[in-house]
Amino acid sequence: MPILSDAKVRALKPMDKPYKRADFDGLFVLVNPNGSKLWRFKYRWMKKEKLLSFGKYPNLSLKQAREKRDAARKQLAEGKDPSFVRKKEKEREEAQHRETFGKLADALLEKKRKEGKSAATLAKTEWLHALLCADLGSYPISQLSARDVLVPLKKMEAKGRNESALRMRSAAGQIFRHAIALGLIDNDPTFGLRDALSRTPVKHRSAILDPEKVGGLLRAIEEFDGQPTTRIALQLLAMTALRPGELRMAEWAEIDLEKAIWTVPAHRAKMRRAHLIPLSDQALGKIYELQELTGWGQFLFPSIRSSKRCMSENTLNAALRRMGYSGDEMTAHGFRATFSTLANESGLWSADAIERALAHVAGNEIRKAYARGAYWDERVRIASWWASYLQQLADSNGQQ
Known part of the structure; x- marks a missing residue:
């Protein structure tokens, strides 16, 4: 039977020296000369007697003190030292308050x-x-x-x-x-x-998908009267279907003219994997033209303000606006959709090879490993066909 009751604890009076009044199972109240009554729990751990403080009466009632004692005894039964558990909990609470x-x-x-x-x-x-x-x-x-x-x-x-x-x-x-x-x-x-915010309908980046209009766009780019590097950038964007950021930040060290390969390094690629682009004869011609303009520096497309920085992200879209194409008609990123749509509609190429040309990643590791090499020869042929097809559209007003 419990020795203490709430009435007994409340009736305890201070003496000249601290004294204890036991409850049971190691719980006792310590009464100090100043009148404070403190709950303590006595237990043994590794053959040593230890004390654990629970709090002050009446802030902590007898019932609450017994609950804390029972929790501590449960920790002992689980092979845990209640004092150590308390210390770790306190450290965690302090860290939680420090870590904003x-x-x-x-x-x-x-x-x-x-x-x-x-x-x-x-x-x-x-x-x-x-x-x-x-x-x-x-x-x-x-x-x-x-x-x-x-x-x-x-x-x-x-x-x-x-x-x-x-x-x-x-x-x-x-x-x-x-x-x-x-x-x-x-x-x-x-x-x-997850469902607390409104979602706006997905708006895909604008792109020209009609072959006749693609031909008109290519002619407008050829006649662009701005910076030659901007014109070449748009032409290469059309031929390679690169992401605009990957093209803008390209460095000459990434171009292998002998092998006709453009390598986008992993740290710049969106999917964090190196992406190899086979270069058609037409694309190589544009790169040789560009080499005479910027081949002395680091970037294929340096900023007009500083050769230590690449072309601004707004340059290509601004050039399209200057040619009369609104943001609802065509964007620099839209060249990828143009390539994907027309290449798939041609019926000449496998969908997987087209996806690899766009640097899209397959859904599982085995397929990704296979796709990296299996479609290279087909991608070389796609690159050559695509550049010739674009030239055909530009030369014939898009009529096939």
């Missing part, structure tokens, strides 16, 4: 840098983190709830920037999962926000 959302965001960004993420990816991540940290950065990450995270997301959504809000949610989720990996929290609160 902003600190974890910075740590994740640094991790991405060390992993060799592209400059564009790092810049976008840093931008998203700044938007999130404006509202969340100073708070301990362990105290943030889904409702807290929703605040900056809804602000962005209210501006009509739904896609940015969705990207912010994804970026926040990465930060919370990084904290989970570090043992700071147990759950990602953004998981419950």
Whole structure:
């Protein structure tokens, strides 16, 4: 039977010296001369007597003290030292309060840098983190709830920037999962926000898909009166179906004129895998023309302001606008859709080879390994056919 009752504990009076009154199973209350009554739990661990403090009466009732004692005895039965468990829990709580959302965001960004993420990816991540940290950065990450995270997301959504809000949610989720990996929290609160934001209909990048209109576009590019390097960039974009960023940042070291291969290194490729592009005779001709203009430097397409930087990301789309093509008609990225559509519609080539030409990744590791080499010969033929087909469209006003 319990020795103590709530009434007995309440009736205990201070004496000149501290004294104890036992309950049972190691629990007792320590009464100090100043009148404080402190709950203690006495137990043995590794043949040594140890004490664990539970709290102060009446802030901690007799019932609550017994519950803490029972929990400690359960830990002992599981082979755990309650004092050590308490110490680790305290350290974790202190770390949770030290580790703010902003600190974890910075740590994740640094991790991405060390992993060799592209400059564009790092810049976008840093931008998203700044938007999130404006509202969340100073708070301990362990105290943030889904409702807290929703605040900056809804602000962005209210501006009509739904896609940015969705990207912010994804970026926040990465930060919370990084904290989970570090043992700071147990759950990602953004998981419950998957349906909290409105999704705008996907708008594909504009592209010209009609052969006759493609011919008109190619003639407009040939007659472009701006920078020669911009004209050549658009012509090579059409022939190679490269991503605009991969083309703009290309370096001369990536071009093997003898083998007629252009290699986009893994650190610049979107899928983080090196991408080889077979060069047709027409593409080689454009590269030789470009070599006379920029072959002395690092980049195929240097900025007009500094040869140490590549062409601006706005240059190609600005050139298309200058030719009279609106953003709803054609974009620099649209050349990929033009190639994909017309190459598939030709019925001459396998869909897999066309996908490889676009540097799209197969869905499983075995197929990816096979696809890297199996379609090379076909891709060489596709490159030659495509360049000749484009020339035919430009020469014949698109009539086949």
